[in-house]
Amino acid sequence: MGKANVNLRGKDILALEYLSIEEIQTILETAKEMKNVIHRDIKKVPALRGKAIVTLFYEPSTRTRSSFELAGKYLGADVINITAGTSSIVKGESLRDTLYTMEAMGVDAIVMRHKAEGAAEYASKVVSPVIINAGDGAHAHPSQGLLNLFTIMEHRCPDGNFKGMKAAILGDILHSRVARSDIQGMRKMGIEVHLAGPKSLMPRFLFEEEGIVVHDRIEDAIKDADVINVLRIQLERQKSGLFPSPREYARIFGLNDERLQLAKKDVLVLHPGPMNKGLEISPFVAYGENSAIQEQVQNGVAVRMAILTHALAGGKE
Amino acid sequence: MGKANVNLRGKDILALEYLSIEEIQTILETAKEMKNVIHRDIKKVPALRGKAIVTLFYEPSTRTRSSFELAGKYLGADVINITAGTSSIVKGESLRDTLYTMEAMGVDAIVMRHKAEGAAEYASKVVSPVIINAGDGAHAHPSQGLLNLFTIMEHRCPDGNFKGMKAAILGDILHSRVARSDIQGMRKMGIEVHLAGPKSLMPRFLFEEEGIVVHDRIEDAIKDADVINVLRIQLERQKSGLFPSPREYARIFGLNDERLQLAKKDVLVLHPGPMNKGLEISPFVAYGENSAIQEQVQNGVAVRMAILTHALAGGKE
């Protein structure tokens, strides 16, 4: 992977389908350097001094919000947090007006999470600050897709050549923005994607594309996989009737040690967190030697530092 | 408007009635420079480095709280946020003790919002940090009054001479701290103020002063106006019976395009936000060419930077 040198300044990060292979490579390369910063005794790169970032979350989150907040602060930016519930969003201010407000206040980037698909894209159309989609309904979560690619790269293809790998994505594909961003990113980089989960939670026509295979049994998806991404099960969905009981789920669709044996010996296990251990993933696998789940969190900060640096300052200099 | 050079260091900003014309001019002049900072690529003026500001909000707010937080951060100050609900204010700590706590922690300014009229004044009497009233019940919201003046100045009197202008303030005057701060600031600067709204929401005796005219019909208030400030309608108040139905309200008191024609051609439309579009203001007017509503938000940050700089550091140097 050579220096791609693509300029991403001012680019909204809405979904991986809108990033070129070169842009993805550029972000992953910068993330490598940023990861070193996180390990330093003094975690400060003043690349974004004098820039203002707002995290605007209409759904609760520790992980993603903190990850972006720390990424911004490590880069020297000012970061403010707005969460529905503690903010006057309770007064019923529309998304549009909140975005206008943030723009008018001189904010350089809006990192936003919203329950509606397309919310980030909408934002990118109505205001000028860089919009970074931190999750819009079941649509996309591009920084998660990128951190997964970065984690895979570090373990399986330091040269950045993902081609020929096989990834399995397990669980509630239908409602998962992580799955969607993964699929887009992985396909773009040449990874073959195998999907499995309860039938009621599988999209029917969406992925009838080259390089995407839908399985009935998770065992078939896992077989010979280089990477397994286990999705978080939203327990709330059970009420909808789309869903087997937790015990049933674990028995049929949970990733346990026995099933892991079907994959390649050095398979990489990913999970976006927070995990329901004993449900979609067994504790043994979650904390086992194939798990890169904790590393994903660290890589998340590095990748977000890279995203923010490129989108706000055009690069590393 | 010449350099006023008034020293405001240590001054509590409780209500515009306590600021002299010169003090208001000084703040507006500094705000002009601060507005340039917000447009810069690097938004940092280290005027308040080493100062600590707390935003202490007993009522929810995105706009005002974020505006002060960003203003403080752009100036290099440390800012911490305390909101009732996420804080141990739930343990029932009295306002007095919370103020004492903030003072003892070395905080230089307390930006506070409270539902009780006089809360900020009370605070200014019991503790030594600079108190900046960010809204106390229906009493005052001085930074909003100042940002309105600033917005008017930029559009209609760059020389700072507001005399002879006519402003209309429309809506629930009785419960509005914005109206009160507007009236005080505008009268001080020589603007004639015309008020209109539902009879049940008009104060009876309060404004029987020179330069303040109360109208029954909003058309009469709007006529030939240079500025129209449309107040936010608190939908909660309807339960009180003081209030017509929303449809009725919009029909009789809403600012729509037709009514806007009664004002001067280049009339400036203001609204403190968040707007109930279709109620007190039509979407057409809200986003129309006379609207300075988004600009008000930007000016809010600039004016708050000016207020904080003067009150905490005594000026710009």
Next chain:
Amino acid sequence: MGKANVNLRGKDILALEYLSIEEIQTILETAKEMKNVIHRDIKKVPALRGKAIVTLFYEPSTRTRSSFELAGKYLGADVINITAGTSSIVKGESLRDTLYTMEAMGVDAIVMRHKAEGAAEYASKVVSPVIINAGDGAHAHPSQGLLNLFTIMEHRCPDGNFKGMKAAILGDILHSRVARSDIQGMRKMGIEVHLAGPKSLMPRFLFEEEGIVVHDRIEDAIKDADVINVLRIQLERQKSGLFPSPREYARIFGLNDERLQLAKKDVLVLHPGPMNKGLEISPFVAYGENSAIQEQVQNGVAVRMAILTHALAGGKE
């Protein structure tokens, strides 16, 4: 008290029983210097620039959380706040996974409050960042114990020799982490501790040690005391039946002016805040000349600056 010069770098601050006399002295000495910083016009010591601190609070708090946040910011650290309720802790992420997440994000210190006794110790075992216990159930609140010692030192023994002093701790000893940390710290430094409160709220066997005396009547505990620490009464406990009525409590166990006369003339009155005035302490005593309650808050920031500096940077240089 000479320069102790103990290196505390990397040390978790879980409970005062794990700190040596020299370590306590070292922290108190540094706190003296930090207190000067809080009084300066420019409150910035860049000792922790490039360090990241997270406050992770599973129970609401204004005082302690803000105190640590300001302490970190005065030292130039990046501080982020996570509170259960506004965070995805609502998604049911386990404490363990949240800790792993914070560790992976490169955080240098986790300041945590949790309702479970031993939560901080558990954290110190599973992750590598410095853990600072900001309260774990009824177990410990070491920074509060240290700030109390610091307050006593400033008033009664500037030389750091606490030996021979008599302290009374009044109230709900059974459920109080403040009491536990006080007792440990005071005993370590040679202060005699006298306890009194409702019988149902006194631990039975726990303190049958040298230097700790349990009394039935608070008058006996107060007699000739150099220091009285009045604990906060948790009104919620009343439902449990362990507890007299508020009026009864104030009458029998409240610290009022009359009872204060029993102590030494220059007795120091402490309270961890927030106070229930008129219940465990009379307003007269709370704001009277023997009260150091406000000072405790200021000393809290100084002591926390000292703790963070030593634990994260190994000292003051």
